[in-house]
Amino acid sequence: MTGTKVEILSMGEVKRTIRNRMSFLERPAPGWVTPLGILGLLVIWQAVSMTGLVSSGALPAPSEIVRDGWEMVRGGELWPELYASLVRIVLGFVIGACAGILIGIVLGISRLAEAVGLPVVNSLYPIPKIAILPLIMLWLGIGEISKVTVIAVGVAFPMIFNTYSGVRNADPLWVKAAVSFGAGRGDLIRKVILPGAWPTIFAGLRISIGTSLLLLVAAEMIAAEHGIGALILKYSNLMMTTRVMVGVVVLSILGLVFNRLLSFLERKCIPWKHA
Amino acid sequence: MRLVIDGVGKTFVDKNGRETVALENIHLTVSEEEFVAIVGPSGCGKSTLLNMIAGLLSPTSGEIYFETAGAPEGGEAALSAPPKVAVVFQEVALFPWRTVLKNVEFGLEELGLGRRERREIARRYIDMVGLGGFEQHYPHQLSGGMRQRAGIARALAIRPDLLLMDEPLSALDAQTRLIMQDELLKLWAKTRHKTVYVTHNIQEAVYLADRVVVLSRRPGRIAEIMPIELPRFERHDPAHQRVFNEYVQSIWGLIRKDAEQAMVEGSE
Numbered sequence: 360m361t362g363t364k365v366e367i368l369s370m371g372e373v374k375r376t377i378r379n380r381m382s383f384l385e386r387p388a389p390g391w392v393t394p395l396g397i398l399g400l401l402v403i404w405q406a407v408s409m410t411g412l413v414s415s416g417a418l419p420a421p422s423e424i425v426r427d428g429w430e431m432v433r434g435g436e437l438w439p440e441l442y443a444s445l446v447r448i449v450l451g452f453v454i455g456a457c458a459g460i461l462i463g464i465v466l467g468i469s470r471l472a473e474a475v476g477l478p479v480v481n482s483l484y485p486i487p488k489i490a491i492l493p494l495i496m497l498w499l500g501i502g503e504i505s506k507v508t509v510i511a512v513g514v515a516f517p518m519i520f521n522t523y524s525g526v527r528n529a530d531p532l533w534v535k536a537a538v539s540f541g542a543g544r545g546d547l548i549r550k551v552i553l554p555g556a557w558p559t560i561f562a563g564l565r566i567s568i569g570t571s572l573l574l575l576v577a578a579e580m581i582a583a584e585h586g587i588g589a590l591i592l593k594y595s596n597l598m599m600t601t602r603v604m605v606g607v608v609v610l611s612i613l614g615l616v617f618n619r620l621l622s623f624l625e626r627k628c629i630p631w632k633h634a
Numbered sequence: 635m636r637l638v639i640d641g642v643g644k645t646f647v648d649k650n651g652r653e654t655v656a657l658e659n660i661h662l663t664v665s666e667e668e669f670v671a672i673v674g675p676s677g678c679g680k681s682t683l684l685n686m687i688a689g690l691l692s693p694t695s696g697e698i699y700f701e702t703a704g705a706p707e708g709g710e711a712a713l714s715a716p717p718k719v720a721v722v723f724q725e726v727a728l729f730p731w732r733t734v735l736k737n738v739e740f741g742l743e744e745l746g747l748g749r750r751e752r753r754e755i756a757r758r759y760i761d762m763v764g765l766g767g768f769e770q771h772y773p774h775q776l777s778g779g780m781r782q783r784a785g786i787a788r789a790l791a792i793r794p795d796l797l798l799m800d801e802p803l804s805a806l807d808a809q810t811r812l813i814m815q816d817e818l819l820k821l822w823a824k825t826r827h828k829t830v831y832v833t834h835n836i837q838e839a840v841y842l843a844d845r846v847v848v849l850s851r852r853p854g855r856i857a858e859i860m861p862i863e864l865p866r867f868e869r870h871d872p873a874h875q876r877v878f879n880e881y882v883q884s885i886w887g888l889i890r891k892d893a894e895q896a897m898v899e900g901s902e
């Protein structure tokens with residue numbers, strides 16, 4: 360019996376204490392584990408690089424990446440690239456998310472819109488948005504608008520589906536309760552259906568972070584003077600792997616920051632889920 | 635103002651065109667300050683009837699209306715405002731994203747009351763149901779009994795012309811249920827709303843109601859309307875024990891066959 364602790368008591372009695380056998384699932388990891396894990400990984404990486412087993416042209420050591428990164432920051436080379444990328448992704452994300460949420464709501468509450476719009480959305484959704492990037496550039500030119508547009512389109516689709524399903528899955532009991540107090544259509548949407556859908560909407564936003572980063576880089580690699588994607592492409596053409604890695608690290612940091620921002624917003628918007 | 639249920643019936647038709655007659659020919663009048671309990675075996679149409687009274691479902695036949703004898707108190711103006719009906723649902727139906735206070739304020743918002751006034755009224759009713767101090771809690775932070783009380787406060791806060799309750803205590807444990815029955819009685823003594831109270835607990839019905847409506851099953855019809863002629867606030871008094879039990883027994887006698895039948899069908 361794994362869950363019990365056996366003790367022999369003085370009078371020859373045996374005491375078996377029952378332990379919580381679920382505890383290994385609930386045990387929280389101490390706070391220092393995360394930084395230690397990352398640090399450990401970096402140390403191993405650094406060690407491997409220093410043995411010379413892997414050439415620094417293929418996989419540069421972390422120390423080199425940090426050094427080059429610092430140079431690019433100090434020399435001011437990184438900022439215009441980062442700024443260009445930030446503008447595109449933030450604009451694209453916000454526009455796409457708002458449009459997606461709006462369309463999702465409409466599809467969710469109007470049977471007519473659902474009948475007309477859902478098949479359309481369903482048939483457009485599986486198209487990888489990278490595939491229509493050249494098309495968008497053809498229509499909108501190779502400037503900023505086309506880049507923002509492709510990100511917005513890529514974000515809008517997961518947002519439409521998540522919002523739609525959040526709205527459709529509103530508990531009929533809540534709806535009944537609201538209507539019994541005299542809530543009309545507008546109040547029903549504002550006070551019941553939307554708050555009920557917020558958790559699914561946020562799940563959609565999380566998915567969209569990855570999508571938006573992917574499309575950002577793709578768009579910048581096809582045609583852009585500035586941007587992290589353009590930077591990565593430039594240095595990989597020059598075979599400067601370390602600088603390519605700097606760009607990759609910046610992207611990963613961007614993703615992390617967006618995630619944190621969303622978590623913060625989520626706690627603000629749906630406190631009833633995180634109490 | 636009386637509530638009149640006039641020859642109401644409800645037939646459900648499913649996708650294959652099969653009909654289920656849930657209710658048939660229901661006649662019932664609920665007067666001012668009257669507490670009517672509806673009992674009946676599972677599936678006899680209690681919830682269906684309550685939903686129709688609440689205006690959440692349309693009857694297939696008959697009609698349900700409020701009737702005012704003589705001139706209305708507030709003149710013509712009083713007639714233009716629709717009667718206020720409040721429902722306490724079996725599954726509580728609080729909004730999880732609203733605190734207790736905001737939940738109780740919901741109905742008041744729909745009445746168009748200002749913020750200050752809403753807050754004041756909501757607090758009063760939260761205190762009345764014994765939830766003072768829990769205004770800022772979310773429903774998931776409350777026990778089942780507390781949630782039910784919040785639901786009752788939300789319904790009472792709009793000072794309804796008609797209060798509907800669908801098995802409000804059935805999710806509670808036996809002890810909490812007894813305590814809540816007493817609290818309901820006390821609340822009712824203060825507010826005296828006319829009330830339709832659905833329950834499958836016969837003791838509860840006899841304890842709370844002026845009249846007990848016994849429904850039969852398949853189709854749901856009124857088997858009997860039984861006035862409970864015991865002093866309202868002394869029904870658990872040992873002196874009334876015998877009469878109380880006689881009421882319970884005769885109601886049980888009316889629905890026993892139906893209830894057994896429901897069990898057999900339910901296990902099929």
Ligand SMILES: Nc1ncnc2c1ncn2[C@@H]1O[C@H](COP(=O)(O)OP(=O)(O)OP(=O)(O)O)[C@@H](O)[C@H]1O
Binds near residue numbers: 647676681834
């Ligand atoms: N939406 C519906 N569609 C079809 N049939 C329904 C529907 N709602 C209820 N019924 C049927 O109507 C009958 C009455 O249902 P109702 O929910 O009113 O019973 P009830 O008396 O409240 O039962 P319980 O005590 O178990 O809550 C049942 O036979 C049920 O199957």
Ligand SMILES: [Mg+2]
Binds near residue numbers: 682
């Ligand atoms: Mg029911």
